[in-house]
Amino acid sequence: MKVRIAIPSKGRISGPSVSLLEKAGIGLTDNSSRKLFSNTFDPEISVMFTRAADIPVYVADGAADIGITGFDLTQEKNVDVEFLDDLKFGAxxxxxxxxxxxxxxxxxxxxxxxxxxxxxxxxxxxxxxxxxxxxxxxxxxxxxxxxxxxxxxxxxxxxxxxxxxxxxxxxxxxxxxxxSSVRLIANKESLKTKYEKIEAIRTGILGVLHAERKKLIMANVHKSNLDDIKSAMPGMSGPTVSEVYGDENMVAVHSVISETEVFETINKLRKIGAKDLLVLPIERILENK
The missing domain is CATH 3.40.190.10 (Periplasmic binding protein-like II)
Structure with missing residues (x-):
């Protein structure tokens, strides 16, 4: 069953909404503001462009299964929809x-x-x-x-x-x-009949949001320094450690850290003796609950 996503056709949250879907892997085949509908790379998902103020009504009526719009607009329309997530932009x-x-x-x-x-x-x-x-x-x-x-x-x-x-x-x-901020909302009946697909879309979107302002930091370190490394780069769940092929005394460590911690973490690692430091962007972080 096809899932239709309603997003604003114009305004301050239109661009970020399109970008969010694309980063989540829901690529639009045509995102022209003059188009009412766009297919995506997934044949089971389509996107509808409309006024942000109308999205709560369309979702409540079932014309769209899920929508991205402001909390203020949804409350103003006084409609019965399911609030899935606060997307943390458009405050x-x-x-x-x-x-x-x-x-x-x-x-x-x-x-x-x-x-x-x-x-x-x-x-x-x-x-x-x-x-x-x-x-x-x-x-x-x-x-x-x-x-x-x-x-x-x-x-x-x-x-x-x-x-x-x-x-x-x-x-x-x-x-x-x-x-107010921008929210992901859903039609309550669609949540029952199309739950699996809607949840997959939601997971993709949340993965993008969780990855924002996060970096993957990687380094090679001597095994004798591992305890110091753990305290220097704890990350989300602590560093991941793996062997370095060809050098039994060295290990590779990597961890996901906040963007604001990168400068301090790199300096700590260098003082410990870490080599071959890499800092990489992250597109998505998927968490199992």
Missing amino acids: TRLVVAAPENSDFNTVDDLKNVKIVATEFPHLTQKYFEEKNINATIMPLSGATEVAPLIGVADVIADLTSTGTTLKMNHLHEIDTIIN
Whole structure:
């Protein structure tokens, strides 16, 4: 049974989503943004390009079996899907923001808000209802930041990652409605009927994510230095040791370490007397649970 993956056709998470699939071994035969569908190197997997905001609906309805989209968008659509994994990119926040020179500076001040402009009416309505604030929610499809400046709303609820755009428009954050990142979601019925294939896709994607910022470090060392080597390069499960053909006194050791540990580890190994040091990139790490 064929599995269809929905990914964004454009926007900030489109490129990383395509790259993630390709690194996972799900090569797209045509990833043109003008195409609605693309086959992959696996005849049992196809990819559908669509708006990120529509992906939760398509997955919930079964038009797609799995999808890559923002947690914020899935919550906004209020659909029943299975959250498989946090893909750890595309971090953002949906925040309430107001003009810098306004009377809205704290959460308590929001009780005086009359109109809120946003591209996320469901989440925004829910937030203000939980605060017992009877505000009118004004849905907008873009350029939310301008609404308070032209006098059509008191505050806005908008996405931000660094806060730079808000500051450029002389707005300041008051509160966070929801924290978001990109998630892998699935249709609940598809998980039952196509579990094996979906799990294989998920495993491939997680393998790529686990390998990010990891390096394989290799070296030849004298057997008498093995204890020192173990403490110098513990890695994920400790170093792997194998014999060096032709020299019974030497062994080859290799281990997977964090990218941030490479500089320090190499210097430790050199002081111990390690030779022929290699540092290699890793495409995927598959873990058995």
